[in-house]
Amino acid sequence: MPRTLFVAPDQRGALPTIRDALEAADEGAIISIAPGDYPEPVSITRQHVTLSARESGSVTISSPFPDQPVVSVTDARVELIGLKFTSSEHSAVRVRGGQVKIVECTATAGYAPGIDIAGADRIEVRNSQVTGAQYGIIVEDSDGTIDRCEIREIADDGLIVRLGARVKVQHTTIAGCGFRGVYMYQAGDSSLDRCDISQTGDAGIAVADQSSPHIGTCWVHDTQGAGISVGRGCGGLIEDCRVENTAVPGIHLADGARTEVREGDPAKGKVPVGAVATTGNHQDLESVDKLLGELDGMIGLAGVKAEVRGLIDEIQVNEWRRSEGLSVGTVSNHLVFAGAPGTGKTTVARIYGQLLKALGILPNGRFKEVSRRDLVGQYIGHTAEKAASAFEEARGGVLFIDEAYTLSRSSGSGADFGQEAIDTLVKLMEDHRDEVAVIVAGYTGEMEKFMDANPGLASRFNKTLVFENYSPEELVSISLHMARGDDYLLGEDLDLALLEWFGQMERDQNFGNAREARKLLERMRKSQSTRLRSLGQRPTRDDLRTLSLDDLLEAVRGTG
Template identity: 75%
Template structure:
């Protein structure tokens, strides 16, 4: 377990400064900072560490050196959480190489960029606030995901993505830039998704110099320049964007640009945008109630139903809080389903995806079920491609991985790329956690081994739901339900006979629960067909519908 170091100038036994904690920190340490103002210049080089405010929003770090970044990360693996960081002539936060997560932090630098990312770094910025700076955010020669951030009151460009960067801004609000809202050049296939950009001194979004971004479902409005400007030689897509109250034309595509402009939805059909908007459409309470009723109507699964309802309650209340401008903790939509086959895992996963759609968390209820063969390739690089492709197809819905534990088991035939698939999924689940609900399923003991296959895997899932085996009584009810669904009836005394059968049938690792009931009904229908063909006459409607004790006895002796 990672060691936690406490920083507090007033607490006995705690370290007085963050720098002292960094010097004492072992690899993987967590530094918990008590409320207060800390005048420190922090340089984090080549280590793995987390610096988190004990109470988010109560810790301010200001550099005593005006010409140095306040927090500088060089080739480290760092997480910053709940901090307010203030710079002056240099960035408040500068990341060069390595990887970083910046969560729920505020950053400002009066004469520099508030946050500067470069040197091939891989950075995720979520829930941040950047304001009152010369420039808001610069990403150069680095990968970045910027989600649900507010960038306001910037002197020059609010966001610059340039020179080999590959970055996606999602659900961000950019308001009040002296020049451009977002400026992208030589930035390859970067993108903007459902961002709100307004009150800029020039273009809301400017794209130049061989950049091919996907600009999707953004709202650009109230700008002094054009809403979206795309320069010669650029490509990409401008899709379903609202451009209002800007200089004419709202979208300016220069001659020689390859950019495709699409508009498949109009007016009120466009989704909410910006940092305060959810990633999906508005809640459909009637649909939520209908789906919860469908869940309640499933036979058995008492514990699972309660767990799903608790998850849905939390999601719904969080959406109500967000609508009132209250703080909301991040909630993962990823789940682990454990239990034997035939216990309803796939059915519940489908209902869960539909519930997330009805709650406005995911844009649609697409359900993609995959197994090892869909994710694991045959040569180096193939697995990452297959896993990313499957993940992409599920975006906006549910990716259901059945028998997920097989990914962590070698196939026994030379090179095995199951671990590569797991590592790829872990990264995708974090980078796109608001776009897909990943559900992994399998036997209970084997799934525990699977979750140990990658250090970050277990933490990606919100909860584990245990699906218990059905009782004999429940299997009889399931048999009746399946029969009625196929327009059959169970004859007299058949309930008691089925109860006896399901009580006596061996429950080893091959027992299939509801699948056993379905297979038994299929054999009974075949036995009925043979019996009815031997009548020497056309059967009546009731005879065609009714399965009898003789059909069961014949089926179980096949």
């Protein structure tokens, strides 16, 4: 029968330290530790022992030496039961070789893994917690089980299973990780079963480099990256998983991934309500090329086109990096469009939304255009309701706020609810950061002031696209394009006359760019109608289609 040793510094007949007990322990000994704090590093080498708190959770072991783990296990057979481990710069528990069983323990490590295991023959971590560590649990080249554990508030990855490890993780909660919840690479056929993974800075579960795990009946939600991301060459099975409020797509399979995704039958309760089980990232590269071609076909806007292409290139490269299991920085899809009216901001916003849909970043190309009157209410509580309603209508697509600067207090009367609308939108953008691309538009100077209206605005909008005024030559081209779209032609020398007219127009804050071209064409059509009616006979088809120099002169009479 195994011998039991008692550790209690103040008890007569008991051993004063854990180290003393380890030195006295024979094969299979049980070391029972009295409640209290034990500031001593524990090193166990080639022993078969059990360290158990006399009362679960009442024993805290720490190391006064920051360069040493709290508990170091080397080629030993060890059970740790009901203990608390606290560390700052090194692992709370470090295992190299042997066998280890950790039950009802708590590990905290400031700048290191909470539990770090490598080369072990067999591991079992059950009903334990890891909090406040650089990494939660790392398992390398070891076989075993992690069951009913909690890993929370981790600076980097919550759980890493790597380099030949075969681990069955079940009924485990992983939440509040700065990077990924679970990261598997060269992890063979490890498994995740009935786990809850949420609030991660990147993917909830990332599978890379020849791993073929079984991921079953897991709930992955509220992640900034994909819910489940699988890299090229990986296999395995994803089944009956529920993926909610993550980056799109919920389940991302890189090109060359062999993973099978089974959605299950929601009617039978195999997949929880709201599950998202998609195969691949649904990138429609043909549509991307078509949309970029449509953008290039717009007149002028060389700088804006280059900026949009740069954003799309970054999104595409990030997807390639993510598929290879590489880190990906957080990218905001929210934009500021600064410039005068009539410079194509709304059209570019629509194309941008369709591009995000084609790249799998947003689920649909819905486009919701609003202005101040759509967001600001007339009484207390009405504004938040209107702003939330507009935001909800845009979810999955683009919310385009024209003349957004009119919402700020500095440009309003001071006694309205514009600021409330801004504050509401900022909170909604944070709560649903990957579900909507918000674009705010307006005059360049006014938009700079607008960004100061709420401390959170600048952090949400870190990219501004400047729309320059169209040149006279570009306005002539726009006029010709508009005319052709309405089955009109420009008569002889009319293009030169238009160039002269647009060249002499005053370009102040009221200058409307393409809107000026549209208004001028409308006046020219009215002038043409008057001219043709005065002919006294039915005009020919060519007469009906042709706008003449006389029509222009009549249209601009009294407007110069």
